[in-house]
Amino acid sequence: MRHIISPNDLSLSELDALLNLAEDIIKDPDKYSDACHRKRLATLFYEPSTRTRLSFEAAMLNLGGTVIGFSSAESSSAAKGESIADTIRVVSHYADICVIRHPKEGAPYVASLHSKIPVINAGDGGHNHPTQTFTDLLTIKNLKGRFENLTVGFCGDLKFGRTVHSLLEALSRYPNIRFVLISPDELRIPAYIKEKILDPNNVPYEEVRSLEAAIPDLDILYMTRVQRERFFNEEDYIRLKDTYILNSKKMALAKEDMLVLHPLPRVNEISYEVDDDPRAVYFQQAKFGVYVRMALIMMLLRECEGRSLC
């Protein structure tokens, strides 16, 4: 049985299979409307979420399956002190596949150690968010047509931004990728990402502070929100939250075919005036999230029946 805890839990060929299946679903969704008939998805959300939870639920319903779950720790037995291990042991009897979001890093991995059904990590603290990464990759594949030979800029909170860490890890596996890491000093990429991903793979990268200076070279700009919930100190959050705001003036410096991605929710790091720019694809990205999650649910359930992921 396979669990998806980190984006690299799928090999490149499995990832290709996932993205190809997602593109096939985009072409003909009706073909898959009964693919998960009589299957049940459990959504265990210990932390608030709009897009991820609803897109997983929409994905399972689109496949003809059903959904059970909770949307906050307060409305689950976690409030009574139940461990993740005990919760997943119980949920394994109620559902065929499970999605878990938790504010603590490594929680979905703990769940996977005790689960009898596939576990999908839907975000664990500032650590990993693999299905957002698959969404980002499907967006890039569909709209850019390639993963190779790209200069990708990540801007904003690169320290706590789990979507950044996961996408960096996934893109590092492709040839001729270059990263420009744009952040204030306090929110630079963690050392372990450099040691574990960038340095061993010899991925060229530079760390800069100016978005204006970096934007002309970028093929993709991945904007992120400075996340209030990751700070222990409110003062630090207030000081850093408005460091980068993407507006039309900055977009005028970018290439004509640069794509702007954002995992959403957006607060004020992208001005509303940018939304009408055809290069701003973050709402399309949210749509791709449903398709890629449909493909992932299908693949993991097929694997439980003894079929390979590819």
Next chain:
Amino acid sequence: MLNIGVLEQGIVIDHIQVGGAMKIYKYLDLENLDVSVAIIKNARSNKMGRKDIIKIEGTLDGINLDILGALDHKITINIIENGVIVEKKHPTLPDFVENVLKCKNPRCITSVENVPHTFKLTDREKGVYRCVYCEQSSKAIAGDL
């Protein structure tokens, strides 16, 4: 250098990074064992400048001394019998250690759930272990259990 007598039978843990002796002392639970122990802190060393040393009189049966490598990968363990060194070994770093290092990342699941503190060796040369849950490095955040 300060000398604390010659051991007839025992173990000398040498080349401990300065300040690390108490970590090893605590891990081996030497306080509760019926052995004589000398801790030499901040000793002069040609190789390291300064180092800590632990001398233990007696035997430590059943303890895997290789695990000490996770606490300090540069240490040397000398086994003494009849007043002479009969074995000098450098610990072979285990691929995984459980409940030897403690993850101090406040965002890690180990901070709230009763799960074993498990670390995986990710850089044998530098002796770097990472928490299997949150991937933080033992160098950056691990502490004593």
